[in-house]
Amino acid sequence: MEQNKEAARAYSRTGPLRWLTQFDRRLTLVKGLSLVTVLSSLLVGYFQYLNSYREKVSAHAKENMQTAAEAFDTIATKFSKVQALQQQLFSDYTIVLDDRADSDEQALAVKSALENLKGYEEAQLALFETSELLARKAQMHIDWATHFRLNPYEQQTPTSDPLDQALLRAFDFDCDHNLPQFAPPKGAATATPRVPAENACSVAGYNWDPPHSYVDICPKNREKAGSNESVTIHWFSAKHQLVVMHYCLRNLHEKLAPVRSWAANPDARPAGKMSSPVDRDRIQTALDFQARRLNAFMNLATFHMDGLREAYRPDSFACHVPVVTSVVGLFNDACSPIKTTPILAVKR
Known part of the structure; x- marks a missing residue:
């Protein structure tokens, strides 16, 4: 009988019931603590x-x-x-x-x-x-x-x-x-609407948008630039x-x-x-x-x-x-x- 009891105690220390024993001890400890x-x-x-x-x-x-x-x-x-x-x-x-x-x-x-x-x-x-x-x-x-x-989820490339x-x-x-420039010129009533980048080079002159402070520049020589698309300077x-x-x-x-x-x-x-x-x-x-x-x-x-x-x-x-x-x-x-x-x- 004593051997059976000793075997049961050893099993509780090393077997699947080990975690239940530890949990019970921790729960008992928490019960002893006040809410404060x-x-x-x-x-x-x-x-x-x-x-x-x-x-x-x-x-x-x-x-x-x-x-x-x-x-x-x-x-x-x-x-x-x-x-x-x-x-x-x-x-x-x-x-x-x-x-x-x-x-x-x-x-x-x-x-x-x-x-x-x-x-x-x-x-x-x-x-x-x-x-x-x-x-x-x-x-x-x-x-x-x-x-x-x-x-951070916006796709970027080098x-x-x-x-x-x-x-x-x-x-x-x-x-x-x-x-x-960082603001509209003094005396400017409204800003010139920004032309989409792909169409910026189809209009005369540069495309300014003072409130956002960037300018679309267009190639003066298409062959030299190798493209007719505009480039934006911020x-x-x-x-x-x-x-x-x-x-x-x-x-x-x-x-x-x-x-x-x-x-x-x-x-x-x-x-x-x-x-x-x-x-x-x-x-x-x-x-x-x-x-x-x-x-x-x-x-x-x-x-x-x-x-x-x-x-x-x-x-x-x-x-x-x-x-x-x-x-x-x-x-x-x-x-x-x-x-x-x-x-x-x-x-x-």
């Missing part, structure tokens, strides 16, 4: 999980802001340096051609040109070598990081955005008439602005060939090219436009970075109450640890 104790344990676990998750969100926000700020600083610094040297070389050139400038002013202009030419050529070459990489950095760390309405400098060259992009895209900005900077660099040639041998009288005031006014206008493009990029980048700050703003106390976050999430994302629709978000 159980609820307190659940609340402690909830807040521990919530704090841990929000620490991860804060670290993610800090990383996003840091990489965006680094990309902004690198891009703005490189372009600012090249454009400042461009402007200085051209200013020295115009002083030498100005009959009203005295000999001291012209001597200083010659000295300045000699000192700045090498630095300019090195800076523009370094920018040219890294232009595509900088555009991708702007896309990853500014555009994608602040694309709060991105649908070539979803075809805009690059080669395409702008094929389309003969006009740098003199396409400046970034001014709210840091990558698009950067591609256009560098394309126009290279165009300006080529137009400044007479200036660069003179700066290499400033003791000689400047050649006849760009000697007329009209030609010099055109170059100065192009320099001013380039400065406006850089300013527009910096405005856009800081605007997006402020969107990052807004996206990760602290929640109100109500969003920390258990169950409330889930209930509110059925209607909006006001209590989401990571905001997906910040106040300053702009649909792109």
